[in-house]
Amino acid sequence: MLRLIANSLLRRRWQSLATILGVALGAGLLLAVFLLYHGFEQGLERGRQRLGADLLVVPANATVDPDKALFAGSPLSVYMDSKYADQARKIPGVRRVEAQFFTQSLKLECCSVGTESRLIGIETQVAYRLAGMSPDGREKLAPDEVIVGSELLGGIGKPGALIELLGYIFRLAYRLEPTGTSLDYSILMPIDSARDLAAKSDALKPVWLEAGDPHQLISALLIEVDDPGHIKDIGRKLEDLGPLKVIRAADTFQRLKRLMTAFVFVLAAAGALTALGGVAYLLGHFSSVAWDRKGEWALYRALGATKPRMMQLVVGEAMALALSGAVLGLPLGYGLYRLAFARLAAQNAFPFVAPGSGLLVAAAAGALLFYGLIGFLAAAAPALRVAQLEPALTMAQGDID
């Protein structure tokens, strides 16, 4: 039977190829959309966990893209007095205040990553939340320890490695998981160490002449409140402290999620339409096959093919086409996903977590299953009609070759 199916498909090679390509495009698009959606969703969730704060406070004059600042790890090259951290801690309802200090970008000469690496000073408890770790049971990073993003020092950046930054030696404490954001290209160190490096940098001296001593400056405050119901009140009190801008994480999170949902909806709609188009095409294809090839089917019946065997032949052809298309579509879809991922990562447009190999395999298997099912459904009705063909039809027909 497999030989009959294979021969039939090969005889109509252009028709078969067109069907396979149509299915491949649909399957590829679906796979890419699924992987991108999953990556966005995970990225947003990881960004929210990494943030661990309800409010972001920056200087009022800062030109801030809240989406990127909150969820994409984009640093802010703006500064404000560190006293605001202490004042914020005194506001009732504030549970936790963490200061961050963003400083200069570096070019890693030893191991270029093709982009600049950002140096961020953080309070060490932030470091542990970012890393999702508590190495050696310690609670603090040592002054000479750093955490690096996933894209930095590939291959050599293992914990314990020594790194020279702006003439000073640091020890790598941890490497972060990929996030698809600028955090992947960042170096995190204790805030005081970052301030020391910044103060000693000749390139940044003009900045400190204007902004003041970097040891007294911070770039942003991350604030967690006791009761989310009081966020608005606490936000107003923070703004009363001075020329500060308060960004509510929940609002930004929701807005970003809506934006992403709309983005993914467009992709998903395109994928769904392609899939539906594939179903309609296969249905039309096999409906016409049932009619156009009735002479051949009737001959099979006359020569002894049972009704179930006839259905196997028709459904088998459909599933062979659908599965071939899906198999071809998998690398296409993965390629499309990698392309989109690279473009988005380059722009830091969205937080993104690349799916693991387990999910890739599951998604590929799901796509195969889906298109196998589509092939089956598209051929089921025509196959039933074929099975009902009168074998006597073959007595009245002309040659069929």
Add this chain to the structure above:
Amino acid sequence: MSTASKTVLEAEDVSRNYGTETILDRVSLQVRAGEVTTIVGPSGSGKTTLLALLALLLEPSSGKIRVAGRDAAGLSDAERSHLRNTFYGFIFQTAQLIGSLSVLDNVLLPAFLAGSAREHRVVARELLDRLGLSARADFLPHQLSLGQKRRVALARALLLRPAVILADEPTNDLDARRAAQVADFLLSLPADGYALLLVTHDPQLAERAGNRWQIHEGKLAPLTSLPTLPVSRPETFVLQTTNNEIL
């Protein structure tokens, strides 16, 4: 030969109606192993319908078809399909070959449908050899002449060693030389124990075959002498290859 008189296929008072029109009217016929049974009649007289009924391709409106002594009325679709596959060998008015399959695979088609192609491959090659087509085994049907196609159909009909060969106008559209070749082969089959049921309106073929019946307006009757049957035999144009093989 002891099988010569064994009835393998029988129609008893079989009628077939299409709407209000009666195509076959209370037809009775016995087909015996090792014998030729010939049915002649003009176009539209019901010959092919009778053949289809005897081949279990159609069901009678009334009457009985017995296959190897068993009433076909009680057979399931699977049983009828199995009989069509193994008990009958079909030769249709046209060769009815599958264009995507090679000559060898076309011969093997009944075995493909039965899921037994592998074990019949040797038999298929022997049949092609016997019919002078072994050199064409890997050809596709469109590369064959009309006569060669008809011989492939003959090989296909014999593949599973059926009890009955049903031949519907087997010399139709063939020139005299090719028709004679096909007739020679067919008429040699009863000697091997096959029951051959031949339906034709070709008086030359009918004359050579025995046990003749005539069907007229749906009624079957023994044919004692051959009437002048209308037949159109195309003028013979024989093409020959360099090795003198007739195309």
